[in-house]
Amino acid sequence: xxxxxxxxxxxxxxxxxxxxxxxxxxxxxxxxxxxxxxxxxxxxxxxxxxxxxxxxxxxxxxxxxxxxxxxxxxxxxxxxxxxxxxxxxxxxxxxxxxxxxxxxxxx
Amino acid sequence: xxxxxxxxxxxxxxxxxxxxxxxxxxxxxxxxxxxxxxxxxxxxxxxxxxxxxxxxxxxxxxxxxxxxxxxxxxxxxxxxxxxxxxxxxxxxxxxxxxxxxxxxxxxxxxxxxxxxxxxxxxxxxxxxxxxxxxxxxxxxxxxxxxxxx
Numbered sequence: 361x362x363x364x365x366x367x368x369x370x371x372x373x374x375x376x377x378x379x380x381x382x383x384x385x386x387x388x389x390x391x392x393x394x395x396x397x398x399x400x401x402x403x404x405x406x407x408x409x410x411x412x413x414x415x416x417x418x419x420x421x422x423x424x425x426x427x428x429x430x431x432x433x434x435x436x437x438x439x440x441x442x443x444x445x446x447x448x449x450x451x452x453x454x455x456x457x458x459x460x461x462x463x464x465x466x467x
Numbered sequence: 468x469x470x471x472x473x474x475x476x477x478x479x480x481x482x483x484x485x486x487x488x489x490x491x492x493x494x495x496x497x498x499x500x501x502x503x504x505x506x507x508x509x510x511x512x513x514x515x516x517x518x519x520x521x522x523x524x525x526x527x528x529x530x531x532x533x534x535x536x537x538x539x540x541x542x543x544x545x546x547x548x549x550x551x552x553x554x555x556x557x558x559x560x561x562x563x564x565x566x567x568x569x570x571x572x573x574x575x576x577x578x579x580x581x582x583x584x585x586x587x588x589x590x591x592x593x594x595x596x597x598x599x600x601x602x603x604x605x606x607x608x609x610x611x612x613x614x615x616x
Contacts, residue, residue, distance in 0.1 A: 382485060382521070382572065383486065385572040413489075413507075413511075415515055415580070416518075416580055419574035424572075447507065448511060451576065451580050
């Protein structure tokens with residue numbers, strides 16, 4: 361699990377890559393919260409473009425990030441979600457809570 | 468039902484073994500010619516079952532987790548994950564979506580995902596003795612890669 365972040369006009373984009381599971385979840389969650397606490401963005405975008413696998417730990421990361429953005433009265437978007445993580449997020453009904461970006465077209 | 472092929476492995480309940488277990492299941496399933504979506508489904512289900520054993524069965528210790536993979540007639544993959552941990556006191560409650568006794572990094576969606584991503588799912592647990600999850604999924608296959616002696 362690796363992440364890179366970009367800040368532009370109060371929009372914080374966090375690019376996630378690799379495999380998201382319980383082994384990596386706590387560290388990822390803490391890293392995202394730390395970025396939000398430092399930059400106080402209006403909008404946080406979690407970009408899943410580089411995620412090769414995700415289990416339900418990813419749902420916990422999204423919900424945790426959503427709570428952090430709600431505290432700032434900001435919003436959370438999810439972008440570039442590949443099919444496998446999208447299926448996991450949909451199983452949790454995440455589209456009712458968060459704005460989802462387009463799925464990446466299959467290679 | 469007599470399996471056409473099988474594999475079994477046991478490992479300690481270390482979170483690094485979550486990735487190992489799902490990759491092993493994917494490698495075993497490769498002979499059954501699954502689609503990319505089916506492969507994603509079973510990797511996710513294995514990850515959930517093994518994570519449950521690691522997080523809940525042995526909360527304060529390290530204990531054995533076993534994974535058994537069986538290829539059954541009709542291109543059905545059976546996955547069994549077993550631990551000898553503390554067991555689940557209320558199975559019905561544990562299966563409810565969004566219910567978790569885990570920390571902030573758990574979503575309570577593990578059983579819901581296992582049930583919806585696999586064709587069949589059964590859970591047996593005895594407090595103090597352990598938990599066993601058994602799941603089956605029929606893989607589409609392309610009629611090739613059948614098991615020959």
